[in-house]
Amino acid sequence: MRRRLRLRGDAALTLLLGATLGLLLYSQRDRAAPTTSAPPGPGKATRRPTPGPRAFPAPEAAADLPVYEGDTPPPPTPTGPFDFGRYLRAKDQRRFPLLINQPLKCRGDGEPGGPPDLLIAVKSVAADFERRQAVRQTWGAEGRVQGALVRRVFLLGVPRGAGPDGAEAEQAGARAHWSALLRAESDAYADVLLWAFDDTFFNLTLKEIHFLAWASAFCPDVRFVFKGDSDVFVHVGNLLEFLASRDPAQDLLVGDVIVQARPIRVRASKYYIPEAVYGLHAYPAYAGGGGFVISGATLRRLADACAQVELFPIDDVFLGMCLQRLRLTPEPHPAFRTFGISPPSAAPHLHTFDPCFYRELVVVHGLSAADIWLMWRLLQGPPGPACAHSWPAAAGPFQWGP
Numbered sequence: 001m002r003r004r005l006r007l008r009g010d011a012a013l014t015l016l017l018g019a020t021l022g023l024l025l026y027s028q029r030d031r032a033a034p035t036t037s038a039p040p041g042p043g044k045a046t047r048r049p050t051p052g053p054r055a056f057p058a059p060e061a062a063a064d065l066p067v068y069e070g071d072t073p074p075p076p077t078p079t080g081p082f083d084f085g086r087y088l089r090a091k092d093q094r095r096f097p098l099l100i101n102q103p104l105k106c107r108g109d110g111e112p113g114g115p116p117d118l119l120i121a122v123k124s125v126a127a128d129f130e131r132r133q134a135v136r137q138t139w140g141a142e143g144r145v146q147g148a149l150v151r152r153v154f155l156l157g158v159p160r161g162a163g164p165d166g167a168e169a170e171q172a173g174a175r176a177h178w179s180a181l182l183r184a185e186s187d188a189y190a191d192v193l194l195w196a197f198d199d200t201f202f203n204l205t206l207k208e209i210h211f212l213a214w215a216s217a218f219c220p221d222v223r224f225v226f227k228g229d230s231d232v233f234v235h236v237g238n239l240l241e242f243l244a245s246r247d248p249a250q251d252l253l254v255g256d257v258i259v260q261a262r263p264i265r266v267r268a269s270k271y272y273i274p275e276a277v278y279g280l281h282a283y284p285a286y287a288g289g290g291g292f293v294i295s296g297a298t299l300r301r302l303a304d305a306c307a308q309v310e311l312f313p314i315d316d317v318f319l320g321m322c323l324q325r326l327r328l329t330p331e332p333h334p335a336f337r338t339f340g341i342s343p344p345s346a347a348p349h350l351h352t353f354d355p356c357f358y359r360e361l362v363v364v365h366g367l368s369a370a371d372i373w374l375m376w377r378l379l380q381g382p383p384g385p386a387c388a389h390s391w392p393a394a395a396g397p398f399q400w401g402p
Contacts, residue, residue: 094209094311099158099179100186100194105151106219115221117148118240121211123289124230125199126159126178129185131230134369136189138376139234148240152191154230155207156182157199201270204289204315212303223248225299228291233364233372235379238335239293242362248296253323255292256339256363257332259285261317271314278312286320287330288338290365301326335362355379 106115120140124132132154140152159178186192193214197206215225224243246252261283263273305322312318323330341352341364355378358364
């Protein structure tokens, strides 16, 4: 009898533990489900994809933050309250040493055909090795793609906390740690560019000007440059097909263009810009920093223009200011989705993580490393079933609109 009771108790305990484990795994699966767009907050309508430039309403002090911020992915590093006083005092410091260089990146490295047709430049942070690996082994792989020579670099600054401030011994140890890791990564992959400024959200503008200067010096004959974030998925084949008809000697900057975006004056926002820093009512037109493509000619002109424009703490807006100085208008294209993919209005609950949404796009922003891996495999594998809807994937070969 005692043995029977003991067996029953063991069985009940086993069932209880099994049920608990099942619930835990189920909750983890729900949290880890891939997605490319967050549901809108209260009072915010779901944004539909638009074929042309996007216009954003002016923010009101008492109203919710505008969609411009709500749809923007998190910054690459955590940000605290921004010290505008310190920024204004140091904003003219715009030249920092290059700690890790790739001087041979655009010299062919034995590949026939001369300089690269496409240079991929990806903004990253030191700790985000997983995303860099995902890019390296999926859409950012170097070599020949549809006959075009593709090269890749990652743009990094010094990790926050590894700089000169703080306890001397601790900071020296952190600097040595990150320096050793990044130099080992550079030796293994030859694609790391590291500058001596702090890698923070508001220092992304420094990455912009330093990369433009580097590319002008070390890749002067590159035909086109794609620049984007490490959390984007890029269909390089579609990008190259689009660029095949464009002249690299002519000005070109194509992306998800934003027009009439107004400075956010709400102090709680990470995009807060006081009037003392920018007093105009609207920013110039600019391409979303998640991903855009420029020609070699525009690269060189932008490098010169940005060297003459006062630094601004939001990098894609700063680039728009440089374009304005050149009197160059960025070109919008609906295949660049720097705000992710929104479900069609006719099917608002449709799951957008599907190859049918990706096979005719160029850039989709806001993906995890696992999302990038999975979508790459889905698009590179055997053809799946035909897509049921013509939007955003049209039947037949890749087609570009006017």
